[in-house]
Amino acid sequence: MSISQAPRVVEYPHSDGKPMAESPEHLEAMIYLITALQAYFAKRDDVYVAGNQFMYWVEGNPAQRVAPDVYVVFGVPKYPPRPTWKIWEEGKAPDVIFELSSRSTAGEDLYRKFRLYQRLGVKEYILIDVTREYLAQPLLLHRLTGREYVLVPNERPNDREWWADSEQLGLRIMVRAEDTGYVIRLWDPVAQIFLPSPHEATEGFLALWDQLQEARYRAEEEARRAEEEARRAEEEARVRAELERRLREMEAELKRLKGEDSSSTT
Template sequence: MGAERIQETLEDVHYPEGDGRPVAETEIHRDNLFNLLFALRHFFEHRPDVVVSGNLLIYYVEGNPRAVVAPDLFVVFGIPRRPRRIYKVWEEGKGPDVVIELTSASTRWEDVGSKKGLYEALGVQEYFLFDPFGEYLSPPLRGFRLSAEGYRPIPPQTAEPITLRSELLGLDLRAEGEWLRLVEPGSGRKLPTPDEVWAAWKGAG
């Protein structure tokens, strides 16, 4: 088969925009995801080369729509920020730099097993897992950083509440009960959630 025919065949492949799976396991998982997306998008709002997204299908092998993963939240540095219906690694030139997964009953084995191996192979530099109910992970917040030998655990900044530093995001991730908060290391300021922004706006009025 010639190169032109191969290219035509690849272009004919259909990459679905949805996988039929729910966006979140519980309301707590959903609200954590929304809070993190809101906070990170505003934190990087002046960086047009930073993409913050979640539950978007990432296809990582051209021509194979079964080679797909949908992180709860991911951040990519060095590519243009624009709306995407799906994410094709071969077109973007790279995969995610940071991934955060909210572990649940239906995803716990994937999150610490096959997904961890896949993210390592895709070159995800930092991988964080958070279990809002503390049912499946101990401690409930874990992180891994990619090294020449593969993923290595990220040591905690503090044990109680457990806090892990993301060197790429320039933020600390802190487990506060059922909530995963993002904290500026220098000031200790928490990035606000939508509810906190709304409360401050009402208070100012």
């Protein structure tokens, strides 16, 4: 085959060189969602969690791409890690996509990505505004019903929180307004806990480590006391045996002396 007949190699870039996130709040939220979901599905080999990488849906056309902030795919191998997500190779689009809206992405998130993810069959499309500047609500969960997205109403237990249930993840999503900004947390309704952030997981690990160290110290102290008590009991037994031996010797000597006295008087 001549060079002119060689098949065209299509490159699918892994990055466009842009920053991972537009602000520290977006970066923190992205890291939390990815790490929390990876930990939550850690024991499942058929769930893939990733984010901030290109997804391609048209083979041979790398211009047709989008970079979801966070996505989850069910029914595919967890390994190996993919540098990009190519729908024609994997056989399906992600089941859940999170987009963290910002000044530069809000319009695209609400319109172009909305229509694209709907067309690709993404079952849940979740928009979160961590700064509450670009969306009407800080949490918008769209669920694919038939061929169209339906907005799932948020629950408002108070004026600082927005909650929505993800049927695909089996988790509840909460966005809470705090003095430092908006915080995202995923609630496990079975375990009745929030999935921890990396910082919280580290603090939890350190607290557990302290508990284990304290337990080890107590066990060593108890073992040391038990060893001392065993030595003391052994010493007491030795002394008692020695006293009993000497007592027997004294009784034997007393009997001998009494025997000699009896002999001398006869």
